[in-house]
Amino acid sequence: MARTPLYKAAETEMIRRIETGEWEVGTRLPNEFVLAEEFKVSQGTMRRALITLEGMGLLSRKPGRGTIVARSGKAPAGPAGAATGRLDFEGAPVEFEIHRAKSGLRGATEAEMALFGTGRLSSVERLLKRGGARTGIEEIAIPESLAPVLDEDAPLSLAEFLSAHGLEAAGMTETISADITSLPESVSLSCDRHTPLLVITRTAHDMNGAVIARQVMRLIADGLTYG
Template sequence: MARVPLYRQAETEMLRRIRTGDWPVGQRLGNEFELAEEFGVSQGTMRRALMTLEAQGLLARKPGRGTIVSEPAAKPDEAAAPDLPGFDRLALPDGAAPKLEVFRSRSGSQRVDGDLAELLGEARALVIERMLKQGGIRFALDQIILPESLLNACDGEAAVDLPDLLLAHGVQATGIEDRLTASMCSMGESVALEVDRNSALLVLTRVARDASGRVLAQQMLKMAEGDVGYTVGLKG
């Protein structure tokens, strides 16, 4: 599995900052040289990352004002789209959400059957397998499965969170269902995550649906970090 290109790492981190509000709408960013130094990449790499986010409407580059964080205009069919949860529901001991990054990613088409085929509504699927890191440490194995009729190719490095990853490929999710379970680490998983054999894993299984209820993707995140939790806000 190839390592994530530097420009993609910069894009992912900038997307995270915008999504979490670290970079609020209207904030003026440094110039290309300053940002390149901050992110530890070349000016050319940073320019490529900035151009990608500008094309997505998340940044605006204005003469005399520099680069400004902007709020993209919602498309008519996206105007009422809900604010879906990403990995911000995960919480470290201090209450902060882990800052995850895609370390490795690969994808391919394969046949599925049984419950998974029934969930997806078809027997062919696009399977994305990723390694996610938190603070430079291997945090989780991530598997995302989509109906092949929906997407036959996907850049698993386009975004970390599932709703953002789907949206980056023109697919709008309107609902997310989460389920938490625990499992014991297999030999292969222990090697990949660099943990002891039979370590406990926290497993987050997530299903994304569109407005009609059709399943867009199933995600299974297997986390080796023993201190991670899951938060849910309740209103009376």
């Protein structure tokens, strides 16, 4: 098995500390030299890891303030369901293509039953590519009563996806967080296990506040920025 690159190991450990609360929001981190020594990596390796986490919205690096833990949270996405930020790869807008998809009906988990108020969901899971390389996994779930069959080729924009199925959101919320790949995800994405992920979760609701759809995009974080 290939050895995990040092910068990815550093990213994974820093994400763990933020996710578990060991590094709380607002915590000022030591400088690159101190962090590099603590993680037993070079300064350049530590800088690369810090840049990745900054792009994921987990850290804020500003002159005179140092590096601050700044985990993103929920934000409204507007009545038309537009995203609150722009997803870039190395400074340019990201364009994904659908590499593979599967759809069908499934039972809802306990958390999904609480969210949607139903035990039956239509879902589509799509493997995404960027520039020919596998880069993320997306899932959209909608109550079966609203859309018994989902189009696997419908647009990636949640608002446009809903429109393609005759649905419209009165509003959306969006959550940005971080995670690492599971073993099955690493296989699907052809990447190292525990690769850092940028996770974008969008939830659409109708005018009565009932949830009509949820989209979860789990994207390889390296090179991505969102804001």
